[in-house]
Amino acid sequence: xxxxxxxxxxxxxxxxxxxxxxxxxxxxxxxxxxxxxxxxxxxxxxxxxxxxxxxxxxxxxxxxxxxxxxxxxxxxxxxxxxxxxxxxxxxxxxxxxxxxxxxxxxxxxxxxxxxxxxxxxxxxxxxxxxxxxxxxxxxxxxxxxxxxxxxxxxxxxxxxxxxxxxxxxxxxxxxxxxxxxxxxxxxxxxxxxxxxxxxxxxxxxxxxxxxxxxxxxxxxxxxxxxxxxxxxxxxxxxxxxxxxxxxxxxxxxxxxxxxxxxxxxxxxxxxxxxxxxxxxxxxxxxxxxxxxxxxxxxxxxxxxxxxxxxxxxxxxxxxxxxxxxxxxxxxxxxxxxxxxxxxxxxxxxxxxxxxxxxxxxxxxxxxxxxxxxxxxxxxxxxxxxxxxxxxxxxxxxxxxxxxxxxxxxxxxxxxxxxxxxxxxxxxxxxxxxxxxxxxxxxxxxxxxxxxxxxxxxxxxxxxxxxxxxxxxxxxxxxxxxxxxxxxxxxxxxxxxxxxxxxxxxxxxxxxxxxxxxxxxxxxxxxxxxxxxxxxxxxxxxxxxxxxxxxxxxxxxxxxxxxxxxxxxxxxxxxxxxxxxxxxxxxxxxxxxxxxxxxxxxxxxxxxxxxxxxxxxxxxxxxxxxxxxxxxxxxxxxxxxxxxxxxxxxxxxxxxxxxxxxxxxxxxxxxxxxxxxxxxxxxxxxxxxxxxxxxxxxxxxxxxxxxxxxxxxxxxxxxxxxxxxxxxxxxxxxxxxxxxxxxxxxx
Ligand code: MOS
Numbered sequence: 031x032x033x034x035x036x037x038x039x040x041x042x043x044x045x046x047x048x049x050x051x052x053x054x055x056x057x058x059x060x061x062x063x064x065x066x067x068x069x070x071x072x073x074x075x076x077x078x079x080x081x082x083x084x085x086x087x088x089x090x091x092x093x094x095x096x097x098x099x100x101x102x103x104x105x106x107x108x109x110x111x112x113x114x115x116x117x118x119x120x121x122x123x124x125x126x127x128x129x130x131x132x133x134x135x136x137x138x139x140x141x142x143x144x145x146x147x148x149x150x151x152x153x154x155x156x157x158x159x160x161x162x163x164x165x166x167x168x169x170x171x172x173x174x175x176x177x178x179x180x181x182x183x184x185x186x187x188x189x190x191x192x193x194x195x196x197x198x199x200x201x202x203x204x205x206x207x208x209x210x211x212x213x214x215x216x217x218x219x220x221x222x223x224x225x226x227x228x229x230x231x232x233x234x235x236x237x238x239x240x241x242x243x244x245x246x247x248x249x250x251x252x253x254x255x256x257x258x259x260x261x262x263x264x265x266x267x268x269x270x271x272x273x274x275x276x277x278x279x280x281x282x283x284x285x286x287x288x289x290x291x292x293x294x295x296x297x298x299x300x301x302x303x304x305x306x307x308x309x310x311x312x313x314x315x316x317x318x319x320x321x322x323x324x325x326x327x328x329x330x331x332x333x334x335x336x337x338x339x340x341x342x343x344x345x346x347x348x349x350x351x352x353x354x355x356x357x358x359x360x361x362x363x364x365x366x367x368x369x370x371x372x373x374x375x376x377x378x379x380x381x382x383x384x385x386x387x388x389x390x391x392x393x394x395x396x397x398x399x400x401x402x403x404x405x406x407x408x409x410x411x412x413x414x415x416x417x418x419x420x421x422x423x424x425x426x427x428x429x430x431x432x433x434x435x436x437x438x439x440x441x442x443x444x445x446x447x448x449x450x451x452x453x454x455x456x457x458x459x460x461x462x463x464x465x466x467x468x469x470x471x472x473x474x475x476x477x478x479x480x481x482x483x484x485x486x487x488x489x490x491x492x493x494x495x496x497x498x499x500x501x502x503x504x505x506x507x508x509x510x511x512x513x514x515x516x517x518x519x520x521x522x523x524x525x526x527x528x529x530x531x532x533x534x535x536x537x538x539x540x541x542x543x544x545x546x547x548x549x550x551x552x553x554x555x556x557x558x559x560x561x562x563x564x565x566x567x568x569x570x571x572x573x574x575x576x577x578x579x580x581x582x583x584x585x586x587x588x589x590x591x592x593x594x595x596x597x598x599x600x601x602x603x604x605x606x607x608x609x610x611x612x613x614x615x616x617x618x619x620x621x622x623x624x625x626x627x628x629x630x631x632x633x634x635x636x637x638x639x640x641x642x643x644x645x646x647x648x649x650x651x652x653x654x655x656x657x658x659x660x661x662x663x664x665x666x667x668x669x670x671x672x673x674x675x676x677x678x679x680x681x682x683x684x685x686x687x688x689x690x691x692x693x694x695x696x697x698x699x700x701x702x703x704x705x706x707x708x709x710x711x712x713x714x715x716x717x718x719x720x721x722x723x724x725x726x727x728x729x730x731x732x733x734x735x736x737x738x739x740x741x742x743x744x745x746x747x748x749x750x751x752x753x754x755x756x757x758x759x760x761x762x763x764x765x766x767x768x769x770x771x772x773x774x775x776x
Contacts, residue, residue: 044512065228070232073301076146077156078159078304078308081143085169086167087137106146116256127380174376195369206327212766227303231299238254240265243279246541246542250267254290271531279503285302314383322341334365340370356388398755434637438663484550484557487618506669514555521589525590556735628732636739636740638660638745651776658752662724663728689717690717711769
C-alpha cells in the first residue's frame with residue numbers, strides 16, 4: 031500500500047508579490063473582449079422597451095408600426111414571448127429574485143421591460159422600440175419612501191436577522207448619564223458599473239452559449255436551466271472580463287434572460303445591451319434607509335446601551351432588505367445592544383446587494399451617532415472608540431478570529447497626523463479662509479467563505495495548469511488567484527496556465543461578499559496540495575528517488591521541485607519524478623467550504639480605520655475631501671497592489687456615498703430623474719485629491735488555511751462616516767443625511 035506523504039506547501043515566490051494585473055495590457059489596448067464585443071455570424075440586436083409608469087398594465091403596443099420599420103425582425107411581447115418552464119416569480123430560495131420576463135402585461139416599476147425589439151442593426155432596434163408607443167392602464171403607485179407604511183420584515187436580506195439583542199437596552203439607557211438620540215438617512219443608490227448588463231446569446235437546439243458578465247456563473251446556469259427547462263450542463267457561460275459589477279451581476283438579471291428569450295424566439299444569435307438609464311430598475315439597487323439610534327453612556331464615555339433601528343425599502347413584489355444593523359453587532363463594546371428593522375414596499379425595482387450591502391449604509395449612520403456620543407462626552411473621537419473597543423464580538427460574546435483594529439487606529443492616526451486635532455469644531459481654517467475639519471470612522475466587513483472547487487495538473491515537461499470557474503470583475507482575481515495557484519502547485523507563475531472565467535471549469539461559487547479570494551483561493555490551494563500529494567506518493571514510494579521513505583517527515587514543493595522536509599538538499603524535480611514513473615501528468619482536485627466549527631467559535635471580520643480631512647467654503651457650503659487615510663487589517667495579503675487598489679476604490683465610493691450619490695425619484699411618475707452619469711454624481715479625479723491606504727499586518731489562523739479575509743467591500747465602510755464627521759468638525763453642523771449637499775451647510 032503506497033504511503034501518502036504529508037504535504038507542506040511552503041510560501042513560494044508568488045503570494046505577496048505586488049504584481050500588476052495580468053490582463054492589463056489587453057485592457058489598455060482594447061483587446062480584452064467584454065460580452066458586448068462579441069458578434070457571432072447572423073447576430074441580431076435586441077433593444078428593451080421599458081415602462082414609463084410605475085404600476086399598472088400595458089394596454090396597447092403598436093407592434094405593427096415597429097415591425098414595419100426596415101430592419102426590424104421581430105418584436106417580443108407577452109403575446110409571443112417564449113413561455114418559460116418555471117414561473118419567474120417562483121421563489122426557490124431567498125437568492126431567487128423575481129424577474130420580469132414578459133410573461134404577462136403587468137407593470138411593477140418604471141423602467142421594467144414591456145417589450146424587446148429585435149433587428150438587423152442597433153439603430154433599427156432602437157427606432158423600432160420608439161415606434162411601439164405603449165398605452166397603459168395606470169394604477170396609483172407608492173414610490174415615496176418617507177410616506178409609506180412600515181411593516182416588520184420576516185427576514186432581512188441575506189445578511190441579518192429582523193431582531194437581535196443582548197443585555198437590557200432600556201435599563202442601559204435609563205441609567206445613562208449621556209444620551210444620543212439621532213436619526214440618520216441614506217439615499218437610494220444604483221450600481222453604475224462602467225459596463226452595463228449585456229448578453230450575447232446563441233442557441234443550438236437545447237444547448238445555449240452566452241457571453242455575459244457574471245459574478246456567479248454557476249448560479250446563473252442554475253437559474254437559466256430552471257427558467258428554460260434545460261440541463262445546467264447544456265449552458266455554457268463565457269465571462270472572462272467584467273467592467274464592474276458591485277453586486278448587480280451576482281445573479282442573472284431579467285434583461286439578460288430576455289436576451290436569451292429573444293435568441294430563442296428568432297432562432298438566431300442575439301445581443302442585448304442595456305442603456306445606462308435602463309439600469310435604474312431591473313438590475314437592483316441599494317435601497318434608501320432611515321436609521322434611528324438611542325445610545326447611552328456614562329459620563330466618562332463608557333457605552334451603556336446601543337439601540338439601532340433601521341427602516342428600509344423593498345419592492346412591492348419581492349423581499350430584499352438592506353441589512354444596516356449588522357455593523358452594530360460587531361463594532362463597539364456595550365453591555366446592552368439591540369437591532370431591529372422595519373421596511374416599506376415601493377413600486378420600484380427590487381433592491382439588491384450593492385457593495386457592502388448593509389455595512390455601507392449602516393456604517394455611515396453608526397459612525398455618525400458614535401461621533402455624536404464622543405462629542406457629548408467631551409472626548410476625542412479616537413479616544414472614545416478606543417475606550418469602547420470590543421475585545422469580543424458585542425452581540426455574540428465570541429472571540430474574534432483575529433482583530434488588528436487597534437493597529438489600524440494607531441497607524442492611520444499617525445499617518446494622518448490626528449494627534450494635533452483640536453477638539454472643538456470650527457476651529458481650523460486654511461490660508462484661503464476655508465473651514466477645515468478632521469473626522470474618522472471605523473470600517474468593518476465580515477470575513478466570509480462560500481463553496482468552491484478547483485482542479486490542478488502537473489506535467490512531465492515541468493509545467494502545470496490550474497482551473498477554476500472564478501470571476502474577475504475588475505478587482506484583480508485573475509492575478510491574485512493565479513498567484514495562489516502558482517504557490518499551490520509549487521511552480522513559478524510563468525510555468526502555469528491559470529484558467530478561469532467560463533462555466534465549464536470547476537464551480538467557484540460567487541464573486542461576492544468579499545469572499546472570492548478566500549473561497550476560490552482555498553479551493554485552489556487545496557487542489558495544489560492534492561496534486562502535490564499525488565506527485566509525492568510517486569516519489570516517496572520509489573527506491574530510486576532521493577525522496578524515498580520521506581512519507582513520515584513530509585515533503586516541500588517549490589520551484590518545480592519536491593524536497594524532504596527534514597533535509598531540503600534531498601529532492602528532485604517534478605519532471606524527474608513523472609518521467610521515471612512513465613507518467614505524462616498527475617492531477618488533483620480541491621474544495622473550499624465554510625467551516626461550521628470555526629464559524630461557531632469565532633467572530634470573523636476585517637477591520638479598518640479611516641481618517642478624513644475636508645475643507646468647506648463657509649459662504650458657499652462647498653465641501654471638498656482633501657485627504658483620506660485608511661488603515662485596514664484583513665488577514666493575509668495575496669497581492670498588495672490589488673488590495674491597495676480595492677481599498678482605494680472602496681474609499682472613493684465612501685466619498686461618493688458621503689457627498690455625491692443619490693437616485694432622485696419623481697414622486698408622480700415613479701421614474702428616476704437622474705438616471706445618467708451626468709446627473710447621478712460619482713466622484714471624478716478632481717473629487718479625490720489624496721487617498722492613502724495602509725495595509726496593516728494581521729495573521730489569522732482560523733478564517734481559512736491561507737488566512738485570507740476580504741478586501742473588496744470594507745473600504746466603503748468607515749469612509750463615508752469619517753467624511754460626515756469631518757464636515758461636522760469643520761462646520762459644527764451634524765449632517766445626518768447623505769449625500770451631504772452644500773445647501774444644508776449654509
Ligand atoms: Mo458584492 S455587493 O457582494 O458583489
